[in-house]
Amino acid sequence: xxxxxxxxxxxxxxxxxxxxFWWRADASxxxxxxxxxxxxxxxxxxxxxxxxxxxxxxxxxxxxxxxxAPADAPTxxxxxxxx
Amino acid sequence: MIPALIIGLYLSIVVAIGLVSVxxxxxxxxxxxxxxxxxxPVVLFMTVFGTAMTAFAMVGSTAxxxxxxxxxxxxxxxxxxxxxxxxxxxxxxxxxxxxxxYGYVTQIEYFRDRFQxxxxxxxxxxxxxxLLIPYVLIGLLxxxxxxSGVTVGAFPEAFAATRGAIPPWLTMAVISAVxxxxxxxxxxxxxxxxxxxxxxxFVSMGLLAFWLIADTxxxxxxxxxxxxxxxxxxxGNIGELEFFTYCLIPLSIGVFxxxxxxxLTARSAASFKLLLVMHPVAILLAWLPCILxxxxxxxxxxxxxxxxxxxxxxxxxxxLGLMVAKLTSPVVSGLVAAGVLAAIxxxxxxxxxxxxxxxxxxxxxxxxxxFSDRALVNIARGFIVLMVALTYAMTFLETRQIFALGTxxxxxxxxxxxxxxxxxxxxxxxxxxxxxxxxxxxVTWLALxxxxxxxxxxxxxxxxxxxxxxxxxxxTVTVVTVSLFTRPPPDHCLAKFFPIKTS
Numbered sequence: 001x002x003x004x005x006x007x008x009x010x011x012x013x014x015x016x017x018x019x020x021f022w023w024r025a026d027a028s029x030x031x032x033x034x035x036x037x038x039x040x041x042x043x044x045x046x047x048x049x050x051x052x053x054x055x056x057x058x059x060x061x062x063x064x065x066x067x068x069a070p071a072d073a074p075t076x077x078x079x080x081x082x083x
Numbered sequence: 084m085i086p087a088l089i090i091g092l093y094l095s096i097v098v099a100i101g102l103v104s105v106x107x108x109x110x111x112x113x114x115x116x117x118x119x120x121x122x123x124p125v126v127l128f129m130t131v132f133g134t135a136m137t138a139f140a141m142v143g144s145t146a147x148x149x150x151x152x153x154x155x156x157x158x159x160x161x162x163x164x165x166x167x168x169x170x171x172x173x174x175x176x177x178x179x180x181x182x183x184x185y186g187y188v189t190q191i192e193y194f195r196d197r198f199q200x201x202x203x204x205x206x207x208x209x210x211x212x213x214l215l216i217p218y219v220l221i222g223l224l225x226x227x228x229x230x231s232g233v234t235v236g237a238f239p240e241a242f243a244a245t246r247g248a249i250p251p252w253l254t255m256a257v258i259s260a261v262x263x264x265x266x267x268x269x270x271x272x273x274x275x276x277x278x279x280x281x282x283x284x285f286v287s288m289g290l291l292a293f294w295l296i297a298d299t300x301x302x303x304x305x306x307x308x309x310x311x312x313x314x315x316x317x318x319g320n321i322g323e324l325e326f327f328t329y330c331l332i333p334l335s336i337g338v339f340x341x342x343x344x345x346x347l348t349a350r351s352a353a354s355f356k357l358l359l360v361m362h363p364v365a366i367l368l369a370w371l372p373c374i375l376x377x378x379x380x381x382x383x384x385x386x387x388x389x390x391x392x393x394x395x396x397x398x399x400x401x402x403l404g405l406m407v408a409k410l411t412s413p414v415v416s417g418l419v420a421a422g423v424l425a426a427i428x429x430x431x432x433x434x435x436x437x438x439x440x441x442x443x444x445x446x447x448x449x450x451x452x453x454f455s456d457r458a459l460v461n462i463a464r465g466f467i468v469l470m471v472a473l474t475y476a477m478t479f480l481e482t483r484q485i486f487a488l489g490t491x492x493x494x495x496x497x498x499x500x501x502x503x504x505x506x507x508x509x510x511x512x513x514x515x516x517x518x519x520x521x522x523x524x525x526v527t528w529l530a531l532x533x534x535x536x537x538x539x540x541x542x543x544x545x546x547x548x549x550x551x552x553x554x555x556x557x558x559t560v561t562v563v564t565v566s567l568f569t570r571p572p573p574d575h576c577l578a579k580f581f582p583i584k585t586s
Contacts, residue, residue, distance in 0.1 A: 014165065018157070019327055025318035032304040035315035035378070038153040041161040042371055048164045049363040055172065056356040064180040064352035 003058040010051050018044060086233040087249060089417025093284070093424060094261050097277055101265025104273040111456040115270030115463065116188045116438045117347040124357035126275055131345050131358055132365050133278035133285075134431040135167060135336055138225030139489055140369050141289055141423050145406070146399035148377025154317035155377070158329035160370040164363035166330060170337035170500075171362070175346040176355050177507050181580070182347045189435075190343050190503075191443040197506050197580055198514035199573075204443050206521050210499075211340050212439055215432050217492045218339075219474045222427040224488075226258045227251025227478070232404035233420040255478055259471050262429050267464050271348055274430035281425035286369050288422025292407050292415065293372030299410040300383055307375075309382035324547035331551040335496035338503055340439060341431035369426075373403065380406050436470045437463035490549075491538050494531075498524045498554030505562045510577050516565035524558045 001009075023037040030039040113119050122130065137143075139159075147155040178193065187193045190211065191204040231248045239247035265273040300306035313319060317326060336342050349355060380402045383392040392409050393402055407419045441463040446454070454462065502520045505512040531550045535543035545553050 011165075015330075018161065018165070018330070019323065020157070021323060023316075024323070025316050027312040027315040029307050029315070033307045034375070035153045035307075037315075037317060038156055038371075038374065038378075041157045042367060045161045045164040045363050045367045048161075048168070049360055052168050052172075052359040052363065056359055060356070061176065061352070064176065065183075 007051065007054050007059050010054070014044065014047060014051060084237045085413040086417030086420055087237050089414065090230060090234075090420055090424065093421035094257070096280065097261055098264060100277050100280055101269055101273045104265070104269040104276045108269050108272055112188075112441075112459050112463075114272060115460045116434070116442075117344060118270070118272040118275055120183060120347060121350050122275055122348040122354065123350055124354040126279055127345070127349050127354045128358040128361050128365075129279040129282045130275045130348070130431075131171070131342060132362055133282040133425075133428050134342060134345055135163075135362075136282075136285070136369060136426050137222060137489065138229070138423060138427045139221075140426050141285065141373050141419075142225060142229060142400060142403050143489070144370055144373045145377035145380070145403040146401075148314065148374050149380050149393065149399045149402045152314040152316060152320040153374055153378050154321050154326060156370055156374045157317075158321065158326050159332070160366050160374070162330045163333040163336075164366045166333035167336050167366075168359040168362050170334065171346075171355060171359055174337040174500075174503055174507060175342075176352060178343060179346045179349055179355070180352065188344070188347065189439050189442050190338070190340055191439060194506065194517065195447075197576070198517050199576055200514045200517070201447070203514065203517055203521070204447065206518060208439060208443055210495075210521060210525050211338075212436055214492055214495045215340060215436055216470070216474055216477070217488050219429055219432050219470075220477055221489050221492065222429045222432075223255045223258065223474065223478050224251075225427050226424055227255045228400060229404065229420055229423045230254040232401055233408065233416045252478070255475060258424070258427075258429075259475050262433060263468065263471055266430050266433050266467060270460070270463075271344065271434055274428075274434055275345075275348060277430060278428055281428055282365075284425035285422040286365065288419050288425070289369055289372045292403075292411065292419045292422075293376060295411045295415055296376055296379065296406055299386060300379060303375075306379040306383065309384070310378050311381040314378055314381045322544075322547050325544060325549060328548040328552045331497055331549065331555050332490065332493050333497075334500040334551075334555070335493040338496040338499045339435075341435035344435050344438060345431060376406050377402060383410070385409055433467045433471060434463075437467035440466040488538055491532055491535075494549070494551040494554060495524075495528045497551050498528055498558050501555060501559040501562050505566070509566075510581055511571055512562060512566045513569045513572060515569045516562050519565045520558050520561045523561045524554055527554055527557050 018041075020037055020040050023040060026036050028036050030036055034042070108114055109119055144155055144159070147159075178187075178190075181187060181193060185196065187196070191207050194207060195201060195204045228251060231245060231251050231254065234247070234249045235245075236247040238249065242248060242250055244250070265277055269276075297303045297306055300309075317323075380393050383406065384390065385392055393405050397405070403419070403423075404416075407416050411419075441459055445462055446459065499521070502512075502517060502524075506517070531543075531545075531553065532538065535550065543550060
């Protein structure tokens with residue numbers, strides 16, 4: 001499995017794990033302070049940051065900086081029906 | 084009086100930053116609209132984060148938690164932590180690259196070129212610009228309500244009708260004038276520098292309020308122990324389908340015209356890396372303290388008394404203000420109010436409106452050579468002044484709750500994401516499909532907005548899901564179906580937009 005596929009799998013897993021229905025009615029507090037579902041989502045958020053760190057390190061697109069702008073104006077498309 | 088002085092000091096610093104930024108203003112539209120595409124990773128991150136966060140990050144999150152529990156973090160903040168960077172990566176980065184290559188400054192320029200259709204731009208302009216107006220309105224209303232809340236009793240003679248508080252109309256007028264000032268003189272560069280300052284202020288003030296409130300309540304454990312257990316869970320506060328479909332709301336950031344313009348200010352593609360990684364961390368730092376303050380507010384009592392900090396019947400939008408006012412000092416109240424003001428950055432929206440009007444309507448209609456660069460900057464400035472005046476006038480109309488307005492605004496933008504994603508990543512999408520998608524999405528949004536009593540019905544769901552799910556589905560089906568039944572785009576167009584090879 002390529003690095004890109006592994007990272008994509010990581011994000012799919014995170015996406016699915018966001019729906020923490022198992023703590024839907026659990027009012028217990030982590031360290032007596034943070035409701036368990038809130039603590040879970042805080043950690044989940046940090047894992048998202050880790051995922052984007054992996055993207056930036058191992059799956060960053062290339063060639064994005066290559067071509068300089070020919071001019072600071074787009075191709076002019078004048079009025080007319082959509083083609 | 085002290086909070087009013089601190090707010091005045093904050094606004095003075097903002098004006099000073101605007102004045103300093105003018106020294107770096109290079110003149111011309113390239114600098115005014117997109118800061119000459121020169122911003123590095125740190126400024127880009129802080130600008131985009133500061134622009135993406137609104138009054139809701141502090142005031143609304145506390146209020147929503149007070150009403151519907153800590154699931155507020157999961158449904159809004161943590162979904163945003165995943166979906167926002169995904170939009171930056173899948174939409175922002177390719178658009179930045181295309182914008183740099185072909186000189187785009189607005190989304191409409193990209194859409195016109197991608198679909199070889201001038202008319203599509205005229206169809207998109209009212210939709211994109213129209214949804215920005217309620218967005219700005221939300222910010223102004225938030226500013227007015229926060230400052231009014233923390234200055235009660237400060238000016239008993241001047242403002243007797245508001246119990247001595249600075250009236251919202253005056254606050255909104257002053258804020259509009261301040262933002263207009265630095266946007267007018269420095270454009271995107273001024274806005275970026277001010278946003279860096281604002282991001283630091285609003286994140287640090289949220290943390291400060293959290294720390295001091297916890298201390299007054301006897302520590303974090305004591306504060307959580309007295310909070311209502313019913314607000315520590317999702318059960319009874321939000322349905323599972325509704326919770327899940329909140330993942331679609333943050334998609335709106337991919338279509339926000341002002342965020343698009345922020346993307347274009349980046350110096351290089353690598354500038355986006357820090358943004359992707361730090362955006363979720365910054366969301367956690369900004370939201371978690373306010374969510375816990377909202378949770379604690381459900382059971383907090385005034386120290387040494389038997390009265391609740393938040394009396395029953397009070398609007399939940401006042402929860403943060405009450406917690407800060409009753410549990411900390413006037414100095415902290417002023418600092419937190421400054422933090423809320425900092426979270427409400429209207430500058431990027433103003434610049435985006437001015438840019439779209441200038442580039443997509445004026446320049447496109449008359450030709451790029453008709454006006455000098457200086458004249459175009461002045462046209463943008465003029466239109467910005469007009470839109471600010473119009474929006475300010477609209478604050479005197481009947482207004483819905485901040486959250487309701489914001490959700491509908493974000494819903495509208497999110498509904499267009501399938502079209503933008505298709506334009507960037509699907510070769511087969513066609514111009515008739517783009518037209519159909521814009522029309523069908525706009526009509527559906529309007530119908531749902533009316534059905535929800537113009538946003539007043541905050542629990543308006545379709546099959547247990549948020550209206551945004553319907554909009555995204557309708558737009559996706561329209562884009563795919565119409566594309567497959569119409570003639571594919573010409574080869575020269577595809578060659579222009581799909582040459583990028585990724586590693």
